[in-house]
Amino acid sequence: xxxxxxxxxxxxxxxxxxxxxxxxxxxxxxxxxxxxxxxxxxxxxxxxxxxxxxxxxxxxxxxxxxxxxxxxxxxxxxxxxxxxxxxxxxxxxxxxxxxxxxxxxxxxxxxxxxxxxxxxxxxxxxxxxxxxxxxxxxxxxxxxxxxxxxxxxxxxxxxxxxxxxxxxxxxxxxxxxxxxxxxxxxxxxxxxxxxxxxxxxxxxxxxxxxxxxxxxxxxxxxxxxxxxxxxxxxxxxxxxxxxxxx
Ligand SMILES: Nc1ncnc2c1ncn2[C@@H]1O[C@H](COP(=O)(O)OP(=O)(O)OP(=O)(O)O)[C@@H](O)[C@H]1O
Numbered sequence: 001x002x003x004x005x006x007x008x009x010x011x012x013x014x015x016x017x018x019x020x021x022x023x024x025x026x027x028x029x030x031x032x033x034x035x036x037x038x039x040x041x042x043x044x045x046x047x048x049x050x051x052x053x054x055x056x057x058x059x060x061x062x063x064x065x066x067x068x069x070x071x072x073x074x075x076x077x078x079x080x081x082x083x084x085x086x087x088x089x090x091x092x093x094x095x096x097x098x099x100x101x102x103x104x105x106x107x108x109x110x111x112x113x114x115x116x117x118x119x120x121x122x123x124x125x126x127x128x129x130x131x132x133x134x135x136x137x138x139x140x141x142x143x144x145x146x147x148x149x150x151x152x153x154x155x156x157x158x159x160x161x162x163x164x165x166x167x168x169x170x171x172x173x174x175x176x177x178x179x180x181x182x183x184x185x186x187x188x189x190x191x192x193x194x195x196x197x198x199x200x201x202x203x204x205x206x207x208x209x210x211x212x213x214x215x216x217x218x219x220x221x222x223x224x225x226x227x228x229x230x231x232x233x234x235x236x237x238x239x240x241x242x243x244x245x246x
Contacts, residue, residue, distance in 0.1 A: 001091070002118070005041045006032070006033055006085075007030050007032055007033065008031050008032060008033040008034075008035070008067065008155055008186035009029070009030065009031040009054060009065075009066070009067050009070055009155065009186065009188065010028045010030050010064075010065070010066040010067075010124060011027060011028055011053070011054055011063065011064075011065050012028050012063055012064045013026050013049070013063040013064070013204045014026070014027045014050065014053055014055060014060050014062070014063035014064075014065065015025075015027075015060060015062040015063055016027070016030075016049050016050075016058065016060055017061055018062055019083070021031075022210050023046045023049040023088055023210050024046040024049050024050050024053065024060075024064075024210045025046075025049060025209070025210035025211045026209070026211065027046075027063075027207070027211070027212045028063075028127060028209075028212070029205055029212065029215065030115050031186055031188065031207070032186075033154075033184065034054075034181070034184040034185070034186060034200050034203050035176065035187070035202045035203065036180075036181055036186075036187040036200050037185055037187060037188055037189070037201060037202065037203050037204065037245075038189050038191055038193065038196075038197040038203070038204040038205070039051060039189065039190045039191070039199070039204075039205050039207065040187060040192075040199035040204050040205070040206045040207070040238075041206060041207035041208055041238060042043050042195065042208070042239050045158050045207040045208055045209065045210065045238070046163070046207050046210040047157055047159075047190045047207055048087070048190065048210075050076055050207065051087075051157050051159060051188055051190055052087070053065060053072075054067065054072065054078055054157065054188065055083065055085045055087075055157050056072025056073055056079060056084070057074060057087070059073065061121050065173075067079055067082075067083060067155055068082055068083075068154060068155060069120070069229075079117065080108065081109060081151065082109075082154045082155065083112060083153050083154070083155045083156070083157065084148035084149050084150075084151055084152055084153030084155070084156045084157070085148055085156075085157045085245075086144045086147070086148035086156075086157070086158045086159060086161070087121065087144075087157075087159045087160055088146050088244065092103055092132055092144070092147075092176055093132070093145075094131070094133040095131060095133065096128050096130070096131065096132055097116060097127060097128065097130060097131050097132070098124055098128050098129070098130055098132065098135070098143055099107065099119075101132060101147065101148060102115045102117060102118050102119060102143075102147065103115055103236060104153070105147045106118075108151060108215075109150070109151030109152070109216060112147070112150050112151050112152065113150050113152055115150075115153075118146045118147075118149060118150040119146060121145075121146060121176045121179070122142040122143070122145050122146040122172065122176060123142060123168075123169060123172045123212075124142055124143060124146060125140065126211075127139060129136075138164055138165045138166060138169055140174070141163075141164060141165065142169060145161065145173065145176065146236055149176070151181070152183075153185060154185060154186065155185070155186045155187075155188070156180060156186070156187050156188070156235040157186070157188045157190075158177075158187065158189050158190065159185075159190040160178070160190055160191065161173050161189060161190070161191060161196070162174075162191070162193060162196060163191075163192070163193075170196075174196065174199055174200060177200050178190070178200070181200075187200075189201060194229070194230035194231045194234060197218055197230055198218055201218055202217065203215060203217055203218075204216060204217070204218055204221055204243055206221065206237060206238065207237070208238045208240060209240070213237060213238075214237060217235075221233050221234075224237070225237050
């Protein structure tokens with residue numbers, strides 16, 4: 001297993017179809033170890049489907065994935081030890097407290113972060129004795145991030161890290177991601193927040209209608225669109241597939 005450098009994630013010719021909908025269409029992407037790559041695209045572009053296939057949570061119809069040299073389906077148990085996944089929905093036991101959930105998840109990993117550190121990372125120290133179902137939506141989301149990071153993953157997949165978070169919590173999450181970068185963790189970040197991309201991402205992968213239309217640095221994306229900023233570049237470079245279908 002290569003987790004000392006080189007390429008962390010390899011996706012080759014991934015395809016996924018749901019009935020008549022082609023969600024991901026022949027997508028290939030390589031992410032170097034320690035890189036933070038933003039996965040961008042309009043609603044329905046295929047971002048979640050793509051990262052779920054990389055995480056081994058969804059089976060591709062076609063194509064190949066390797067994460068740190070591991071096959072997410074065949075090497076599921078080994079991959080779980082080195083990958084942290086925060087997805088859009090939390091599948092957690094709602095009657096457990098924050099601290100109980102963190103302790104439960106710590107048990108899955110050989111060398112987890114201390115529970116205190118995981119809670120501090122996302123600013124939930126004050127809620128440690130609160131049941132999951134009594135947390136606010138933003139607090140639940142922060143807990144799902146803490147649970148994705150508690151195992152000291154080498155690769156973290158974060159889907160809408162800061163959607164719905166207040167500005168303080170958002171900044172704290174950005175701090176957490178910077179800390180991961182200092183730890184040379186590879187990060188795939190699904191996001192609609194261009195400010196977040198600007199602050200955190202080394203490169204972006206832009207999906208449109210299930211196809212990868214651009215892989216570049218954020219500055220490169222702005223330049224290619226002939227735009228002044230990432231928001232304008234995003235608008236200029238996306239939505240063509242959706243408009244074509246209307
Ligand atoms: N389980 C499913 N069954 C059927 N269609 C699905 C399913 N999941 C996703 N799709 C469809 O696949 C396409 C891609 O969806 P996906 O959730 O990957 O997009 P996304 O880029 O993550 O969107 P968003 O920004 O809204 O989260 C959409 O057209 C969606 O309707």
